[in-house]
Amino acid sequence: MPSYATNMRLKLPILALTLEAVTIVLYALLVVYDTGDAHGHDGSHANPNTTHSSSPMTLYPMFQDVHVMIFIGFGFLMTFLKKYGFSSVGINLLLAAFGLQWGLLLQNIWHMHDGKIKVSIDRMINADFSTATVLISFGAVLGKTSPVQLLIMTLLEITVFCINEHLVVEILEVSDVGASMTIHAFGAYFGLAVARVLYRPGLQDGHENDKSVYHSDLFAMIGTVYLWMFWPSFNSAIAEAGDAQLRAVINTYFSLAACTLAAFATSSLVEKKGKLDMVHIQNATLAGGVAVGTCADMNIQPFGAMLIGITAGVISTVGFKFLTPILASKLRIQDTCGVHNLHGMPGILGGLAGILAAALGKKDGVSPAYQACGLASSLGFALVGGLITGLIMKIPFLGQPPDENCFEDSIFWEVPEEEEEHEEHLTHGDYSTNKTEA
C-alpha cells in the first residue's frame, strides 16, 4: 500500500511525547492544587459545589462514577466490532488520558486565580466531561482512523468544545447540567462532520469486519450497563448540592428506566420476526440519559423524566434501523457506532426539552430563548469545528488506514495469532510464541 503512511513508529511517539511535554510545561506554569486558603472564595460559576462542600473530597464518589463511564463505559461500548476491541478500549484510554489534561487547562484558562488554575475534584469531573465529546466523535469514525489522526482530533475538538462551553454556560448562562447540548449533541455532530469529510466510497457496500461476533457483543454490554448505571452521576455531578442534585439523580434514574422499555419494545417491533437487535439494546437504552441531561436538575417530576426517556428510546431505535443507512447512502456520512442515534438526536431532544421546561418555568432564571441559543451554538461550533478538523485529519501523512484494513486492530496493533491459524501450526509442529517474552 504505497500511498498509505500507516507505520506509526515515529509519528505516534513524537506526537504523543510532544503533546505531553507541552502540557507539562503549561502545568508547571499554571496549575496548582486547590488546597488551603483557596477554599471559600472561589467565584467560579461552574462549580457551585466547591463553595458548599464541607470537605474537598465530597464529590469524589461522583467523580469516580464519571471516570468509570469515560474509561470503561465508552471504551467497552465500542468493543462490539469483531476485530477492533484493542483499539476501542486502548485508544479510548489514550485519547481520554490526553484529553483530560488538555481539557482541564482550557476549561479553566478563563477564570484563573492569581494567574493559577486550581485543581479540585469538581475541576477533574469537568476535565473528564470534556473528553466525553472526543469519545463520542471517536464512535462516528471508529475503525477508519489512525491513533495519530485521533490525537489531533482530541486536541482540536476539546479546544472547540471549551470555547463553546464557555460561551454557552458562562456567558449566556444556559442551563445544561447533564450536557445534552454541550457534550452529547456537540460530540455527535462534530464526529459526523469529521466522518463526512473522511467519507470512504469503498465502504459503501459494507465491510467484512464491520460487524460483531457473539462475545464482542457481550464485551460491549459491559460498556452499556456501566453507562446506564452511572448516568445519574454524570447528570448530577456538577448540579448544585442539595435538592437540585437529588432531582438530577432521580430524573435520570427514571428516564433511563422508561427508555429501556421503549428501546426493547421498538427493537422488537421493527424487525419482521420480532427479534431483539443487540445494536439497539447496547445503545438506545442509553438515549434516555442523554435526553434528560439538560432538564435533569429542573422540577419536571419523575413522570416528566419518564416521558423524555420513552421518547428518546423510540427515536434512537428507529434511527438505528432506518436513518443510519440513509445517512450513509444519501449524506455520505458513515457513522460506525451510530452516534447520531445515541448522542445526536437525543442530545437535540434534550435541548428542546430544556427549552420547553424553561418556558414552563421549571427552573428559576432560565430563559427559553437563551436555551435555544445554547443549542444552536453547540450545533454550529460542532459542525464547523468538525469540518475543519476533518480536513486536517485527511492529510495522508497522518496515517489513515486503507479501506481493506478498516475495522481491524492488526494494522496498528500486534495481535495474537488466530486460533484457526494456531491449530494449523499445531498440525505442522510449529509452536511459535509471538507474544511471549519470558
Added chain:
Amino acid sequence: MPSYATNMRLKLPILALTLEAVTIVLYALLVVYDTGDAHGHDGSHANPNTTHSSSPMTLYPMFQDVHVMIFIGFGFLMTFLKKYGFSSVGINLLLAAFGLQWGLLLQNIWHMHDGKIKVSIDRMINADFSTATVLISFGAVLGKTSPVQLLIMTLLEITVFCINEHLVVEILEVSDVGASMTIHAFGAYFGLAVARVLYRPGLQDGHENDKSVYHSDLFAMIGTVYLWMFWPSFNSAIAEAGDAQLRAVINTYFSLAACTLAAFATSSLVEKKGKLDMVHIQNATLAGGVAVGTCADMNIQPFGAMLIGITAGVISTVGFKFLTPILASKLRIQDTCGVHNLHGMPGILGGLAGILAAALGKKDGVSPAYQACGLASSLGFALVGGLITGLIMKIPFLGQPPDENCFEDSIFWEVPEEEEEHEEHLTHGDYSTNKTEA
C-alpha cells in the same frame, strides 16, 4: 413449530409499552421528589437514614453499589451459558428497569404523605432491592422462558414481594436488614415454584446448550466478583446509620471471606480428582453474603459472621453437587442457575441464624418468634405466589420457547453469524453483513 407462539413482534411491544404507560400515569398522580420541607418529618419505618442524614445524597454511593449488583452482578452471573449471554444481561436489564419503577410504587403505597410518594435515595435503594427477587427467580427459569413471560413474572412477583415485605418488616417488625428471608429465600422459592409448574420432561436428559464454554464462564465471573465485592453495601445500605451500618459492612466482609475458603475447599473435596468446579466458585462463594443478611447489623462479632459464612459455603457447594440433580429428577424442578443453592438454602440459613441471634439477644427488641414468622411468611408467599404465577406464565400465547430452542439467544435475538459459518461464507465469496447498517 406450530404450537409455539414465539414471535414477539406485537406481544412484547404492546406489553412493555402498556406497562410503561400505566406506570407513567400512576407516577404523574402519585410520585414526587423528596425535597425541601419533606425532610425532617418523615415518619416512615423503613428508612431511618432519611431523618438522620445531613444531606439527601449521603446514601448515594451505597445506592450505586447496589445498582451495580443488580445490573452487572446478576446480569453477568447468568452469562455462563454458552449461547444465552444476550438474554442474560439484556433481559436482566429489561426486567430490572421495569421492576424498579413498579417496586417503588408498591413499596411506598402503604405510607404516602399528603397522597404522594416521595422519592429519595433510600427509596431508590429499596426499589432496586425489589428487583433482586425477580432476578433470582429469573435464574431458576433461565433459558426456558420468553421476555413476555418474564415481564409478567416481574409484575406479579414484585407485587407479592411488596405485600410480604410490608407484612414482615413493617407489621411484624421482623429484623432482616440484608433480606436473607424477604429477598433471597423469597426470590429463590418463588422461582423454584415457577420452575416446577413449567417443568419440561423433554429436558430431563440435559440439553446441548445448557452448559458453558470457557469465555462464557469468564463473563460470569465478572458478575460473581461484583456481587462478592459489593455485598457489604447490599446488607448495610438500609441499616441504621452509624454503628449498626458499620457492623453490617464488617459482618458481611468476613462472612464472604470465610465462605470463599469453604467453597473452594468443598468444591475440591467433592470431585474425584480434586479439581475445582467453576459453577461452585461462581455461586457458592457468594452464599456467605446471603446467609449473613438477616444478622448483618446484629452484634454477632466477626467470628460469628465467619461461622455463618463457612456453613453457607459448604451447604451451597454440596447443594450444587448433590441436591440440584435430585431436585430435577425427583421433584421435577429444573433450576438452571442453581438458585436453590445460592439463595434458597443460604436464605433459610440466614433466617435461622437470625432466630438464633435474636434468642441470644444480639439485637435489642428482636424476638425469635417474630423472626420465625418472618421466615415462614416469606416462604409461604413465595411458594403460593410462584405456583400461581407459573400457571399464568404457562399460557401458550405468552411465547414459551420449544424444548429444542431452550438456552439459546437466537429464538428471541438476532445473533451474529457463527465464526465457522462465516469461514464457509468466505470460502464461497459471500460477504453478507447481517449486523451492519452503515
Added chain:
Amino acid sequence: MPSYATNMRLKLPILALTLEAVTIVLYALLVVYDTGDAHGHDGSHANPNTTHSSSPMTLYPMFQDVHVMIFIGFGFLMTFLKKYGFSSVGINLLLAAFGLQWGLLLQNIWHMHDGKIKVSIDRMINADFSTATVLISFGAVLGKTSPVQLLIMTLLEITVFCINEHLVVEILEVSDVGASMTIHAFGAYFGLAVARVLYRPGLQDGHENDKSVYHSDLFAMIGTVYLWMFWPSFNSAIAEAGDAQLRAVINTYFSLAACTLAAFATSSLVEKKGKLDMVHIQNATLAGGVAVGTCADMNIQPFGAMLIGITAGVISTVGFKFLTPILASKLRIQDTCGVHNLHGMPGILGGLAGILAAALGKKDGVSPAYQACGLASSLGFALVGGLITGLIMKIPFLGQPPDENCFEDSIFWEVPEEEEEHEEHLTHGDYSTNKTEA
C-alpha cells in the same frame, strides 16, 4: 506423571479449612467491631482518618474502590493468558479472601486496645492492601504453581509484609502513603525471588500456552482499566483527611494520564513496524500509579506528578521489551506477568522519588535518610522472605504442576470441553453434558 502430586482433593480442603479454623479461633479471641466509645481516643499512627471522621463510614467509598482493584483489577489483569483465566480470577479471589483475614490480624497485633483488635473501615482498607503484595507476587509465578503452594505463599508473604510495614511505617515513620515501597516493590521482589527458586529450565524456550488470544487480552483490559481508574483511591485512601488526601488523588490522576501517553509512545517506538503491543498497554499504563505512590500526598504539584508518570511509563515499557527476556535467560527468573516492569522498577522509582521529594522539603517531617532506609528494608525483607518462601513452596508434596501442564487451568479446574471437540461430538451424535447438573 508419577512424581507430581497435583491431585488437590485432600490437600486443598485440609489446608484451606485449617487456615480458616485457626483464623476463626484467633478472631473469636481478639477481634471486635470498632464501634461505640472506641471512637475518639484511637492513638494509632496509621489511621489518622478514624479520629477525624464524623462518621465511621466516611472512608467506605474509598474502601470499595480499593476492593475493586484487588478483586477485579488484579484478578482480570492476569486473565491475559489463553487458558489460564479461571485460575487468574478464581485463585486471585481465594488468595485475597484468605489474605485479608490474615492481614487484618497481623497488621493490628502490634497495637491492640484492651487486648482487642478493633475493626473499622480503614483497618479493612489496610487488610485489602496487605493482599496486594501477594497478588503482585502471584503474577510472577502465574501458571506455574498450585493453589496449595499459593495459599502457603499468602500466609508467609503477608506475615513478612506486616513485619516490614510495621518497621518502616510505624517505627521508622517513613512516608509511603501509596505504598510504592512497602507493597509494590516488596510484592514484586518477593515474587521474583520465589520465581528464581522455582526456575523451570523446561520453559526456557517458551510454552505453547504462555501467550494470549484476542478475547483473553480484552478480559485483561477490564483489569487494567479498573486499576487505572481507581488508583487515585489506592494512593489516597489512608492519607490524612483534607488537603493531603486531595493532593494524593490529584497527583495520581495526573501521573497516570502522563504515563499513559509515555507507554503508548514507547510501545510504538520499540517495535519495528510501530505497532502497539497489548502487553505494554495492559501494564505500563499503570506504572505511573505505582511510581507516584510514595510522593502522592506530598506537595510535588501536578507537573511533578506528570514527570514521575512519564518516566515510569517509559521505564516499564522498555523493561517489558528488553529486560524481561534477559531476566529469564541470564538470571533464571521467569516473570510471567512482568511484575518487575509494573511493580518492581516503578516501585523503586517511587521510593527514589520520595527520597528526592523529602530532600526538597515537599512534606514536613520526612527525612531522605529514613526514606532510603524504608526502601532498603522493603527490598531486603522481600528478597530474603521470597527466597525462603520459594524453598518451602518447592516441596513436591505441595503440588507444583509439571512443565507441560503449566499455564493451563485444566490441571486444577474442570474446564468446559473445547468448542472444536464439541463440533466433533456433534458430528458423531455425542451430546455429552459434562458441565450440566440440572
